[in-house]
Amino acid sequence: MQHIEHDIPADFPSPALNPPSPPENPDPPTTTSGRPRRRYRLPRRFVDFLPEALLPASQLDSSQLVSSQPDSPGDQSPSTPPSHIRHVNLVLHDHIKTATNSFGLWWLYSSRPSADPDGQLMLEDLSNQQNSHSTCLPPPLPTSSSSSPKPSKPSHWLFPNKTMHMVMSWLNNGTPSKSEGEANTLVRDCLLSPDFRAEDLVGFDARRENHRLDQALNDSDLWRQFKESPIVISVPSGKSGDPPVDFTVPGFLHRNLKSVIEEAFKDPNAHLLHYSPFKVFRAMNPDSSERVYREIYSSDVFLEEHECIQGPGNLPDDDLGCRRERVVAALMFSSDATHLADFGNAKAWPIYMMLGNLSKYVCSTPSSGALHHLAYIPSLPDYFDEFVAGFHPSWRSQYPHIKAHCRRELFHNVWREILSDPEFLHAYQYGFVIKCIDGMERRIYPRIFTYSADYPEKVLLATIRDKGLCPCPHCLIPKTAIQDLGTTEDQNIQTTRIRTYHGAAVDESLREFSGVPTLNAFVDCLGSQFNPSSMLTVDLLHEIELGVWKSLFTHLVWILHAASTSSEPLVVCLDERYRRIDTFGDGGIRRFSSNSSEMKKMAARDFEDLLQCAIPCFEGLLPEPHNSNVMKLLYCLAEWHALAKLRMHTDTTLKILGELTQEFGVLIRQFRDSTCVAFSTVELPRETAARQRHDAANQSSRPSTATATSGQRRSKAFTLATVKLHFMGDYVDQIRCFGSTDSYSTQLGEQAHSTIKSLYGLTNKKNPMHQIGAKYSRNCHFRDTERKETQETRRADHTNKHHVIAPYNDCPINLFAFVRENSKDPAKRNFISKLKDHLLGRILGREFDADMHDDFTEDDRNSIRIRNNTIFRHKTIRINYTTYDVRCDCSILNPRNRRYCMVAAPESNFEVNSHPFWYAAVLGIFHAEVQHTGPRSLNLGWRKLEFLWVRWLGVEPDYVSGHNVARLPKIGFVPDSDKFAFSFLDPSHVIRGCHLIPTFSGGRTKTLLNYEGPTEARFDGDMSEDWLNYYVNIFVDRDMVMRYLGLGIGHREEGTTSSSQVHVRESRQEVDHEMERGVIEDEEEEYLSDKEKGGDHDDHGDRGSVDDSEDEDDDYDTL
Structure with a gap:
């Protein structure tokens, strides 16, 4: 997927890229004590406008069509009369422009969309505080007069009666512990239900009913069940001329990819799918607009793929006359290994899939079911070491390299097993027909858009060497040039030296550019025109919060230790300041209960909180000019982090983000060259103790050559030669290509891990992945059944009230x-x-x-x-x-x-x-x-x-x-x-x-x-x-x-309009x-x-309800 330029009709105004200057503070009048005095007209009434959906595109009339210039065979001078009548074929490229809403937003379609899910949204569906994203029910399917609708099966059709269905639904809700809340759920949703009958449970057996459910799901049209396949990998023999030795890794559980895609187009979220891509613009004024970047389905890469599948050669031989609408299924994958328990070695490596056709606000809700479990990657078994040691002569000396190669082979053979399915490959080239939830048949073309993973998995996916000379999976930047973040040279390398995966040059330069002799599964199955590097997206969680910021915070703690005196420990002051900070919001800022400087058991969200509150905590701890350098660096990084995580970008915000990237590069190099060299930083005492324990553990397995300095604290220098710093330069281009970063954040996969861990708690810990797969399928069945049967009850949140x-x-x-x-x-x-x-x-x-x-x-x-x-x-x-x-x-x-x-x-x-x-x-x-x-x-x-x-x-x-x-x-x-x-x-x-x-x-x-x-x-x-x-x-x-x-589009206030076409509301x-x-x-x-x-007599504040029948009563004792 390559970046494409904006395709805006010529008659549309160009965007304005100059951002407004940040507001500065006034010089308010002061009291005699020198404290600030408030203004006497304080404050003006704040008017907050409610979010709104646009006019449904299906209701647009011909007056809202915007056509570009027709393509004619040639130009003819109006002054020269034609010598004969000519037949001219006009090819019109129509665009549909929606009405501009009160926030100045308007949509631009390349053709009339067949469905517009945004037009069905209510105000509650636009709330971040709702308890469900599935409350907007799908429209009823159209029925013809000649055919009567098929009778639908009752929700409990898999079980003898409704009572057993309710009991099994509670049993398979995925909760590992039976708490007070679970007891309340059992009583309210099951025992007190009017459909509950105790006599229907006579002879009930949970094992038998689960087996009945598993068998029914295994036989269903949308096959939910996981199947097990062995994965064969090739292990180097270690002897010249001898072929590799095959080794079979058992226990690979996976689902059919085409079936999962079909399921996603038919599940209860399917009525919210976008079939037609569009561009979003913000009207700055009547003469200019700027592009808005938000969702995958309004991104450049989606528009490019949508145009590609409309061309000839994309239909199968047996259906060349197909007139169905052609739709891109934007596949977005995510994978990450996780521990299943706090103690023990149990772990899982799931692969998740979601559709970019669905709004990110739905996908980010774990209860929506929008994140589908596709496969569980197995690990190399424990007896693998014995197997290789039996034939490889250099096993002990080459153990790390052999193990790394085999893990890479396993990972790509897993994906080869998923992608090589003949049905999927046929669908990838020619599409496949699905009767969608609105009753229309469409031809669906699966396309891989993004793959969210941390850096170790990106190394596997891009088939490059870990810690190689060219560590970036996207470009061929040398490791020594990573420190040049934001410079012209750095930007040139990212755009000109892009990785490729085919051709003789690749084979000749594997080592020079950190390549590995592993055939990439994506290139092998999807063709050499597919570039795996293009699907690897940026990862704020691991690259910034657990990467750049964590390393910077760690070095600042080292500097505080170095600058401290026996009477003034600066780190203690830092910890005390963090503990005094109040919490904020629903998990926005959490309590800093432990010593922040020790960084014990901190997740990415904890480091994010540290960054957001860092400036007041570090202020004044270091002498000048180092204090000013640190303040500027922390402010720039916090501002960059905030803009990189925006859920709605514009050309203006992306321009500012690019400028901040360059500024941060300058400041981080200045910090290294001036502040870091002024302090002699060494590892912390706990780091020294941890290293000594690690060295002692290794002495039992190999001879140790301990030196006299093994117990001394090692020097710690600040380095910029980390690939995570280099990734900061990719954010602007990837947001322009794929939309805002929260659409493909690895945080979505981290949230989905909670389901895996909950289901693990319900297993007997023997062969747990098989049991997790079965329990996940049951959980999906009951979730979909309940959502289809009734609309979820939503609490009255009074979103329309201030x-x-x-x-x-x-x-x-x-x-x-x-x-x-x-x-x-x-x-x-x-x-x-x-x-x-x-x-x-x-x-x-x-x-x-x-x-x-x-x-x-x-x-x-x-x-x-x-x-x-x-x-x-x-x-x-x-x-x-x-x-x-x-x-x-x-x-x-x-x-x-x-x-x-x-x-x-x-x-x-x-x-x-x-x-x-x-x-x-x-x-x-x-x-x-x-x-x-x-x-x-x-x-x-x-x-x-x-x-x-x-x-x-x-x-x-x-x-x-x-x-x-x-x-x-x-x-x-x-x-x-x-x-x-x-x-x-x-x-x-x-x-x-x-x-x-x-x-x-x-x-x-x-x-x-x-x-x-x-x-x-x-x-x-x-x-x-x-x-x-x-x-x-x-x-x-x-x-x-x-x-x-x-720059907030939603922060429009009364009296300000973005366009002359703004609707009054x-x-x-x-x-x-x-x-x-x-x-x-x-x-x-x-x-x-x-x-x-002469002023504004607004009486919005009088919100008390009045009972007209209630007059003054002398019995009341009033003021």
């Missing part, structure tokens, strides 16, 4: 008692009057100005009555927001450990270099039933209003942040001397939660809250001091990064307002000042 607070009144608080309790707490100063100002301002429809309503009198405040003098406290609030990739996500805020949120900067603060956001710490989440009385009240009904009690943070004065200076935004608490340091906030103003990390190098202070007693304002257990400043962790997730870069706040607002629409306009009447 925020959700639980509708409970189980924590009432009397206002007077609350204020009297610890009345000296600065956070409670003027609590009731501030609350009334806030509520009155919202009821009157005033634009939020930090509740600084100087014109409110005591009579005005007394017109606000709170039922029973009671407010109700809540533990959490859920903030829904639209992400940069036009999906729905949410932040859960609570006053305990996830308290920080961000709001939009005021509209009056649009001057140059202004900071785009304001920040607050949530002290409490409340609602109250409020009544507005008085002569100007238009309605005396009670309404429910929700509000947040917050402590504000302001931007640090005279501090500049952003990419140019490689510094995170710095903020700090507004001093309590400010009258409005504590106030109330309408939840509809909140954009989302944010992650703040203390500026550890700045220390703590008592000046921001001059009070040492217990207070609601402090959270972390220290009731006497606050951190002087906090850093805003803009790298906590991809959505946060895109908000600060200003409601915002999330407007939906909330219509659903939950009170009965008062335009209350007391005459009460507003002339200045306020």
Whole structure:
């Protein structure tokens, strides 16, 4: 699969590639204490637009056809009349352009698609928080009047009755342990089902019923069962002139590849498959658009393959007149060996397959079943060593090389067994006909697009030497040139010296270019035109998080050890800082419980967390200029990592990613040449102890020549000669070719390992792979049966609402008692009057100005009555927001450990270099039933209003942040001397939660809250001091990064449009307002000042439901 250029019709505007400059911090006014003062118009109302699907392409009319210029036999001058009438054949290349949605996105098809699964999606299907991706049911199959539909079999047709089906379904759900949750599942889904009958279980035997199920699956049309095949490999004889010796490896379990593809086109996810590729564009303005890169089915390589199969010569001889639609089946493979248990040597090496025709958001959900188990690669048996030792004269001296060669032979013979199936090879060349889930017959052409694997498996797949002179599986870059990442020479090698797998030059230069004498199975079966290197994709998990970043972090720890003194161990300080960092999101930032510097039992996700939080933790530990060098390097790597993991790219973001790659190459070489050489780094004590244990274990197997220095700590130098660093230069090209990296991440295979490990726990540990294969087939059967029988119940997540607070009144608080309790707490100063100002301002429809309503009198405040003098406290609030990739996500805020949120900067603060956001710490989440009385009240009904009690943070004065200076935004608490340091906030103003990390190098202070007693304002257990400043962790997730870069497509706000064709639609706040607002629409306009009447009287905040029948009651004790 080769990269192709964009095929955009000539009349389409070219993309704009100049990204907006990152927002810089303003110089806010300060108080007398020097702390930042908040703006007086704070914050402007944030409007978050809901994700939306495009107009279904099947409903497009002829007015939306965009045709390129016709190809005619020749040009004729209009001034010269024709001498005779000519017949001209016009060949029109039609393109279908969809309507532009409110985010400026539009689709470009090369022809009218026969199906458009995106048109069936609902808002809940675009949510990252849903519990199922299968809720969008497929449309009913079309039926003709001449034929009646075939009666469908009942879901329990394999078993004597429904009761046995339910019991067997629970038994084969894949859960290895019977926990409380499993007991609840058994009771709710089985025992309490109206179809359950105890008498139907008389004579029940689980072994017999499982055997019945296995036999039925073995005889089914879509053969799910694994079959076992022996794999024969050739072992070098070690003697000149003697042929290799064959060795048979037993236990290879695999499924028929063509059957798995057919199953994928008929399973419950099949109605979401894309048959027609397209390009996605973003309208920057009416005159320019840029390409958007997201899914495999909208990538360049898919478009190229789709055009190839439309040509002649792709039909079998027995069906040359086939008029069916031709569809590419984008095969995406993944494999990785894994341990099956924490103790013991049991391991598995599964091969997974998924279709690139299916959205990555479905494939990334383990419960969707989109990742199919194709085969389980066996290992060389234990008696292999004895077998080879019996005939090979140099077995002991050449043991590593012989073993490596045999593993490589085994791997490729496994794939040769899978790919050499005659049915698959025929389908690969001529396609095969499938009646798809929509009732249409299509001719499917399997094509291998990607193979996700770590580097050791890439070495096997590319048939190159491990640790060779040319270690890259894609190009022939020498190992000595890897350090030139991002330079012109490095880019030239990647594009001009590409690996090939056929021709005499290959045979003559195996050794020079790290080739091996193993016939590549993919080239052998699919032909020499197939390049295996082109399917090997980048691997962020192993190459960056467990590769480049892990090695950099390790060397930084070595430097801290070298720079430490006996009285100031810097590594201890580093570990303490990491432990003080709060968690964030649903697994976004996890608790750093152990010593981070020791890196004990850390997975890739743990190293990702270390990188995202590294800047505040390393700041100030090293002297200058090394501290500045490290800060710039960490900032650049964190920014590169965030952009490389984006789920939606544009030409602009790819341009920035390419620039960051070059910048990182410069910074990492500068770090090596200046910082690393300034410190004498040696291995850690635990590394020395581990090496000594390893050497001692080897002494029993071979003679040892231990030296006097074996117990000394070895010197450790920083090296850039690692192929994983070189892979950073491949990301931009591969994203342009295949789409965003999460579509083919090895993380998908790592997630699928959980199924293998769970099923292993249900086996008797004897010949476990056979049992795992059988249990997997049973699990798939019951999963598909349940999804076909009924639509999965999905919890009401209120995705279309901006925020959700639980509708409970189980924590009432009397206002007077609350204020009297610890009345000296600065956070409670003027609590009731501030609350009334806030509520009155919202009821009157005033634009939020930090509740600084100087014109409110005591009579005005007394017109606000709170039922029973009671407010109700809540533990959490859920903030829904639209992400940069036009999906729905949410932040859960609570006053305990996830308290920080961000709001939009005021509209009056649009001057140059202004900071785009304001920040607050949530002290409490409340609602109250409020009544507005008085002569100007238009309605005396009670309404429910929700509000947040917050402590504000302001931007640090005279501090500049952003990419140019490689510094995170710095903020700090507004001093309590400010009258409005504590106030109330309408939840509809909140954009989302944010992650703040203390500026550890700045220390703590008592000046921001001059009070040492217990207070609601402090959270972390220290009731006497606050951190002087906090850093805003803009790298906590991809959505946060895109908000600060200003490039998020889904971050469109009210009043901004990407194109003149944008459809008018409601915002999330407007939906909330219509659903939950009170009965008062335009209350007391005459009460507003002339200045306020000219503003925007948005009353979205009035979301409390009102009972019109409920009037003022004298029995209520109100404020």
